[in-house]
Amino acid sequence: MNKNVILQDLGLKDYKETWDFQELLFQKTLDIKIKNRKEDSRLPTPNHFIFVEHPHVYTLGKSGDIANLLVDESVLAEKGAKFYKINRGGDITYHGPGQIVGYPILDLDNFFTDIHKYLRFLEEMVIRTLAEYGVKAERSKGETGVWLDVGTPFARKICAMGVRASRWVTMHGFALNVNADLGYFDLMIPCGIKGKAVTSLNVELGKQEVDLNEVKGKLLKHFEALFEAEIIEQEKTSA
Template sequence: MTHAILPAETSHDAIEWRRSSGLVDYRAAMAEQEARNQAIAAGAADELIWMLEHPPVYTAGTSADASDLVDPRFDVVETGRGGRYTYHGPGQRVTYVLLDLSRRAKDIRQFVHALESWVIEALADFKVEAFAVPDRIGIWTRDRAGNEAKIGAIGVRVRRWVTMHGFAVNLSPDLSHFSGIVPCGIAEYGVTSMEQLGIALAPEEWDAALLARADAFLAALELSEKPRA
């Protein structure tokens, strides 16, 4: 496993943009996020946006219901993010977003909506029509049969106004691994991936699409009105 610091492609050069090759252990990544969260809040480290993949793991959010853990065939890790159970594994690209909202709009809903828009607009670059659904967490599209299906998950935590966790998009994971849980507690809809939609997409291509839209994402987090002097 290696970590690459991506070249600054946005006007926000105080953010570290990191891309990891290979698979990063989930618990190790969570511990690193915890430490970085504290350092950012203390003004001792730059903000971080980290793109990576994990070995197969089920993660439980703060609203996880044990009945949604159908077949715990992989490691199950409790996290501090919101939401219920989700799956991470090879072929699913995860982006962790550690930003200091005290420097921006201190509005968690605005932050989540900005994440949704960032993913939806990046997917559009690959001709995937994706959308958010009120009261149904995640990023949605239509599978090859025309049914609504989840292509991306979102789960965040905010501590001392510094964000943690982020979103995951299914490029080419083994979709059968999702059957061990009820993803995000939503049993009525399935999951899909870029591969299942007939789109072969390398992680580097997805990362590049996100980077190309990073300025728009960060602009969406700015204060709507600047404080008066």
Template sequence: MSRKLVVIDHGLVEYNAAWDIQRDVFSKRTQGAADDHLLFFEHPNTYTLGKTASKTNLIGSEDFLRENGFSVVDIDRGGDITYHGPGQIVGYPIISLTEWHQDAHLYLRSLEEVLIRVSEEYGLSAGRKEKYTGVWIGERKIAAIGIKISRWVTMHGFAFNVNTNLDLFNGIIPCGIKDKDVTSLARELNNTTDMKSVKTLILKHFAEVFGYNTLSSGYPVTPN
């Protein structure tokens, strides 16, 4: 069976604008007017709070953060609070699980599997941690995952720390987990990593895990 994935690298885009793009593609996918998509982004400094987020995990007032150039956005994905910023690869798969497996748990574990395999390409021993969603290297979280599924089409996705300024996680309790640290490829490898190369590996393993045999490059667009 042929399965097609359209891949679009939007580069650095403000969070709300990227969310609009997601929703536009999602709407078309649910109507059968678009193929499955994987959208890559980076975002300016942003804290996003999922549906189960507690504002107590946001250190400092929202007004203070906004005055200092941070966006604070309440969104409709699962999970708590996380940070997005330059040097972090954010991936938003907008795919029909009806044409894959109608299993949200399997979908989450499969996103983790993609990023575990990418980490292993760099010689890192990454894995899962019981009770927590995401990808871990020891006690350090290298990738956060938060999704939304509606009509068996996915939104939101993963944030993979590559050259991320990890100090900016100090403004929050990441994912509401108080006793764990965050990390990045740069921290683990003691060197910056080429973002384009990482995206290539993410795409390779995403296609393998989700069974895509036709890949198409799309072009950044603004929502209708």
């Protein structure tokens, strides 16, 4: 099993361009798996971890309800935001500058074949990272992602998640609010869950800005520990 994971940081990158890049890596891995099955071969399958920030964009998962976007696309255009219907699970999500988006494109045959465990490990990676900043984060029963003050009137989401998997190959991933402009969340019902607020790490710490690269480093450290993986860094690149 190949537990090496190739890291690429795309910086600020258009959502659709990044989605296309994900699809390319995803399909290449699937092609290797299909070839292995047909030819009874054992070619190793690669694993990738993409970090990216997106310009303002709203995405709707395949099981989502468009009614959870509270404005039409003309209002989004005025706000400089785009909108896409996409092929991950989950409902509506916002991405924007100041948010760390992570897309692990893993062959889970290299780790464990359990999507539930995969999602819990991604959540745990974020929970452990936030703990290093003194922020107590947790899961909310029946709601994927990472939350603060679960079970209280002040419950708020700090990290959204939505993934796609085929033949145990994953794509899409998580979006952690670090220095996010929370005003953009007012244009939707986050993840289709009414009555729940959204927060960002800088707000919780009372800081104007948190070092994004520092947070990325902590996320990767916990990812490596949980998945028993080894990150192989590449230089900052473009999709």
